[in-house]
Amino acid sequence: xxxxxxxxxxxVYGVGYGFARPDFATAEVxxxxxxxxTVWSGASELGQGLRTVLCQIAAQEFGTDxxxxxxxxxDSEKTPDSGPVSASRSTYVQGNAVLQACRDLKEELRSxxxxxxxxxxxxxxxxxxxxxxxxxxxxxxxxxxxxxxLHARGRRSHGFGWYDNHTEDVDKETSQxxxxxxxxxxxxxxxxxxxxxxxxxxxxxxxSATDVGKAINPKLVEGQIEGGxxxxxxxxxxxxxxxxxxxxxxxxxxxxxxxxxxxxPPIDPIIVEVPDPKGPYGAKGMAxxxxxxxxxxxxxxxxxxxxxxxxxxxxxxxxxxxxLGVLPDERKEALSIKDIPYPPx
Amino acid sequence: MSEFQKTISQAVRISQSTGPVGQxxxxxxxxxxxxxxxxxxxxxxxxxxxYGKVLLxxxxxxxxxxxxxSAAKNIPGVxxxxxxxxxxxxxxxxxxxxxxxxxxxxxxRFFGEPVALVAAETPEIAEAALKEIKVAYEPLEGVFxxxxxxxxxxxxxxxAGNLLLHTxxxxxxYRIGFEQADVIVENLFRTHGQDHSPLEPESGVAWFDxxxxxxxxxxxxxxxxxxxxxxxxxxxPINRIHSVNTTVGGGFGRKDDVxxxxxxxxxxxxxxxxxKLVYTRHESMLTQTHRHPTIVRIxxxxxxxxxxxxxxxxxxGDTGAYASLGxxxxxxxxLHIGGPYYYPHYKADxxxxxxxxxxxxxFRGFGILQAATxxxxxxxELARRLGMDxxxxxxxxxxxxxxxxxxxxxxxQACGIAATLEELREYVKRHGLQFKKHPxxxxxxx
Amino acid sequence: MDDxxxxxxxxxxxxxxxxxxCRSGRRLIDFLRDDLNLMGVKEGCGEGExxxxxxLLDGKAVLSCLTPMEKAIGHEVITIEGIGSANRLHxxxxxxxxxxxxxxxxxxxxxxxxxxxxxxxNPHPDRAEIIAAISGNLCRCTGYQKIVRSIExxxxxxxxx
Numbered sequence: 025x026x027x028x029x030x031x032x033x034x035x036v037y038g039v040g041y042g043f044a045r046p047d048f049a050t051a052e053v054x055x056x057x058x059x060x061x062t063v064w065s066g067a068s069e070l071g072q073g074l075r076t077v078l079c080q081i082a083a084q085e086f087g088t089d090x091x092x093x094x095x096x097x098x099d100s101e102k103t104p105d106s107g108p109v110s111a112s113r114s115t116y117v118q119g120n121a122v123l124q125a126c127r128d129l130k131e132e133l134r135s136x137x138x139x140x141x142x143x144x145x146x147x148x149x150x151x152x153x154x155x156x157x158x159x160x161x162x163x164x165x166x167x168x169x170x171x172x173x174l175h176a177r178g179r180r181s182h183g184f185g186w187y188d189n190h191t192e193d194v195d196k197e198t199s200q201x202x203x204x205x206x207x208x209x210x211x212x213x214x215x216x217x218x219x220x221x222x223x224x225x226x227x228x229x230x231x232s233a234t235d236v237g238k239a240i241n242p243k244l245v246e247g248q249i250e251g252g253x254x255x256x257x258x259x260x261x262x263x264x265x266x267x268x269x270x271x272x273x274x275x276x277x278x279x280x281x282x283x284x285x286x287x288x289p290p291i292d293p294i295i296v297e298v299p300d301p302k303g304p305y306g307a308k309g310m311a312x313x314x315x316x317x318x319x320x321x322x323x324x325x326x327x328x329x330x331x332x333x334x335x336x337x338x339x340x341x342x343x344x345x346x347x348l349g350v351l352p353d354e355r356k357e358a359l360s361i362k363d364i365p366y367p368p369x
Numbered sequence: 370m371s372e373f374q375k376t377i378s379q380a381v382r383i384s385q386s387t388g389p390v391g392q393x394x395x396x397x398x399x400x401x402x403x404x405x406x407x408x409x410x411x412x413x414x415x416x417x418x419x420y421g422k423v424l425l426x427x428x429x430x431x432x433x434x435x436x437x438x439s440a441a442k443n444i445p446g447v448x449x450x451x452x453x454x455x456x457x458x459x460x461x462x463x464x465x466x467x468x469x470x471x472x473x474x475x476x477x478r479f480f481g482e483p484v485a486l487v488a489a490e491t492p493e494i495a496e497a498a499l500k501e502i503k504v505a506y507e508p509l510e511g512v513f514x515x516x517x518x519x520x521x522x523x524x525x526x527x528x529a530g531n532l533l534l535h536t537x538x539x540x541x542x543y544r545i546g547f548e549q550a551d552v553i554v555e556n557l558f559r560t561h562g563q564d565h566s567p568l569e570p571e572s573g574v575a576w577f578d579x580x581x582x583x584x585x586x587x588x589x590x591x592x593x594x595x596x597x598x599x600x601x602x603x604x605x606p607i608n609r610i611h612s613v614n615t616t617v618g619g620g621f622g623r624k625d626d627v628x629x630x631x632x633x634x635x636x637x638x639x640x641x642x643x644x645k646l647v648y649t650r651h652e653s654m655l656t657q658t659h660r661h662p663t664i665v666r667i668x669x670x671x672x673x674x675x676x677x678x679x680x681x682x683x684x685x686g687d688t689g690a691y692a693s694l695g696x697x698x699x700x701x702x703x704l705h706i707g708g709p710y711y712y713p714h715y716k717a718d719x720x721x722x723x724x725x726x727x728x729x730x731x732f733r734g735f736g737i738l739q740a741a742t743x744x745x746x747x748x749x750e751l752a753r754r755l756g757m758d759x760x761x762x763x764x765x766x767x768x769x770x771x772x773x774x775x776x777x778x779x780x781x782q783a784c785g786i787a788a789t790l791e792e793l794r795e796y797v798k799r800h801g802l803q804f805k806k807h808p809x810x811x812x813x814x815x
Numbered sequence: 816m817d818d819x820x821x822x823x824x825x826x827x828x829x830x831x832x833x834x835x836x837c838r839s840g841r842r843l844i845d846f847l848r849d850d851l852n853l854m855g856v857k858e859g860c861g862e863g864e865x866x867x868x869x870x871l872l873d874g875k876a877v878l879s880c881l882t883p884m885e886k887a888i889g890h891e892v893i894t895i896e897g898i899g900s901a902n903r904l905h906x907x908x909x910x911x912x913x914x915x916x917x918x919x920x921x922x923x924x925x926x927x928x929x930x931x932x933x934x935x936x937n938p939h940p941d942r943a944e945i946i947a948a949i950s951g952n953l954c955r956c957t958g959y960q961k962i963v964r965s966i967e968x969x970x971x972x973x974x975x976x
Contacts, residue, residue, distance in 0.1 A: 073918070242393045399912040414849075
């Protein structure tokens with residue numbers, strides 16, 4: 025018999041390291057005479073698209089095109105140390121460092137533009153490839169002319185940015201305190217079909233509502249949401265890491281089964297934007313939030329279908345048949361709730 | 370103008386009008402990757418380069434009585450065979466705690482732990498040399514789950530004992546909270562491990578310049594920490610190490626920790642030639658970190674009207690033979706085991722525990738994938754027992770501005786959980802989906 | 816090294832005649848990467864499970880990590896480097912760039928080769944045919960959605976041009 029079900033999973037994720045761990049990023053930016061920009065960032069591009077996002081942030085700040093920005097990343101003889109790329113922190117922390125580097129350099133550019141335009145520096149804005157005073161936008165200088173003058177007059181063409189995201193540690197005894205400087209939020213819905221004879225679970229669709237604060241690049245955000253959901257689906261249904269007496273038994277791709285295109289349902293990314301005032305343009309971390317809710321959404325959809333919650337992952341056919349009572353549970357290592365007492369208050 | 374160039378120039382126009390933030394501009398590395406020209410660590414070659422291989426432990430817990438490398442060293446084309454004794458600096462590293470040996474010295478603590486290194490002129494010769502290294506092990510009793518590992522008299526993975534960290538979270542008084550509860554759901558959960566499987570296995574190339582500068586090109590999430598750790602093991606000042614991130618073929622937390630950087634640098638130091646070390650998929654899976662398997666006992670209570678009152682949980686995280694980031698993963702799990710909901714009373718304990726299992730470390734989710742698996746089944750079961758819609762029950766209890774997290778931290782206006790749930794509520798409606806009724810679950814009349 | 820371990824590889828690679836005296840008994844991927852410097856051919860598992868090393872052998876998608884190099888003698892091999900370049904992209908390369916079907920990029924060359932083979936034998940594939948064609952190519956980053964869409968879009972581009 026084929027049973028059908030839907031389920032929801034939600035999560036909160038403290039972005040960054042917390043616990044008084046170093047959580048900083050550094051960046052430098054240079055405006056060349058022709059208006060092209062170089063950003064030095066110590067953070068690694070892992071494929072998530074960080075460098076593209078940093079290009080966009082710098083271009084936004086200088087009012088230029090993102091293709092005029094080049095990001096040089098993670099080379100100890102070129103870039104400053106920016107901390108690790110992990111904990112969903114890079115857009116947030118590295119993005120803020122780049123923002124600060126740009127704003128540092130903009131101070132110099134702003135004062136030069138004010139001199140050239142005979143305007144108050146506080147009225148100078150950067151937009152659409154031009155620099156102008158808001159009091160008289162007609163009177164403008166092309167950005168590349170301004171940077172040309174910056175170099176011709178021997179002015180400062182470098183900006184430096186540092187952003188510190190660290191929090192104090194929580195109390196040692198009670199863990200009370202401000203643990204994280206930013207939180208990320210996500211909820212997913214999974215629709216599944218469960219074959220009661222084979223124990224097989226097929227995911228029919230996933231809807232992923234992920235709060236990213238601000239999608240600096242919506243397509244990259246979708247990529248994280250879709251890829252994250254599939255990693256979660258792999259964990260829930262396929263990737264049964266078998267370890268027997270310390271030996272990882274299925275440590276080959278022939279036996280450790282990763283999701284293929286054929287295992288993946290349509291995924292509907294729903295980008296939610298509740299801005300974080302501390303994030304660059306309101307952005308939050310989102311790489312991990314995109315993968316976390318998938319497994320619980322699937323487990324709850326299984327329960328919606330058959331009335332029982334699987335409490336021992338993964339939801340491979342064997343475990344589902346145990347759950348349905350079709351197969352007797354003969355696992356040796358079975359633990360009971362009594363074996364796990366709660367520690368004292 | 371091709372279609373592609375048109376798309377690009379269109380993107381340029383859009384960004385010029387409103388600024389690029391918020392635009393789906395094409396990624397800056399898309400063309401180099403689509404044309405196969407992106408340079409990953411394994412794609413780097415140097416003149417006179419050697420190939421490194423690593424001999425992995427075939428025991429999960431054993432004393433090393435002897436390592437005989439003489440036959441391997443005599444194979445033509447082999448330039449170096451290294452064991453722990455050859456390490457010029459300290460034989461230790463670790464991302465959070467320096468508890469891991471670069472090459473196993475007196476004992477091995479997991480199946481797949483590096484024991485010896487070879488550098489040879491071809492990968493085939495290096496492979497042949499590995500087979501000639503004879504390691505005499507004296508097997509020790511091992512410990513393979515965190516509950517057993519904490520028992521009195523359990524075999525010790527490390528001298529100081531198997532408990533890496535105990536985290537306590539105490540907010541309010543859970544006893545009061547459970548007294549107020551009309552429905553209590555209690556469960557035991559077990560979550561399994563997961564392999565990150567980035568499509569690019571861990572890879573690196575290292576060489577010394579004539580002036581003694583060590584160059585390391587590797588696939589890493591944090592070259593600056595790799596560099597510090599290499600310096601300590603090779604006894605080289607950090608400023609004489611040049612670390613470069615190549616194109617990275619996926620990380621997901623796996624490459625947050627040191628992968629091949631120290632090993633390939635040791636071989637470059639010993640041979641004074643460029644050395645490339647690329648793990649096979651199998652070696653990658655055995656040697657690198659994984660997602661923590663966990664055991665969680667939890668109970669959560671709610672009033673008949675659907676308000677959460679209390680949570681009590683205990684988490685056991687199996688961090689394997691070395692800590693990696695297992696301290697913070699399992700600590701974070703204790704803080705997040707209640708999920709994005711407001712509990713006035715919250716009591717959670719987590720234990721990060723050493724075993725002789727594969728190492729667990731950072732993996733996309735960092736303990737919260739496991740936590741969410743637990744707290745979301747709890748929420749669903751509570752909703753069903755209360756006869757409430759699962760989304761409404763979550764919305765009724767989710768964190769909002771002014772409410773406090775498990776640590777007492779007050780949520781600010783950036784708290785977005787309700788917005789994500791409202792989106793799903795709309796989605797369910799729009800697509801005509803429905804939660805099934807399971808009358809057998811319901812305890813509370815509505 | 817003993818000369819009996821050497822062989823002359825004569826074949827066509829990316830449209831060019833190649834004649835190379837080199838060590839024998841290796842895999843096609845080793846010959847392509849180590850002897851011809853075609854580094855776009857990626858090794859993700861070496862066991863024929865991930866598809867990263869996919870190349871075309873006489874127009875058919877093959878796993879170069881499972882193919883003995885000698886099997887390519889006298890035949891035609893096309894790798895990602897022979898599909899298109901930055902200033903002359905193949906429609907599928909254009910599509911995967913525009914759709915955002917690339918993240919870490921490690922699976923991308925193999926994925927594109929499987930897609931190119933599909934489009935050559937079936938210019939109007941449906942979704943199921945696309946999924947079947949790339950189901951031997953693992954991707955750990957994208958969740959496949961945008962890759963499938965890229966192939967759909969490339970099919971449209973190719974039929975309208």
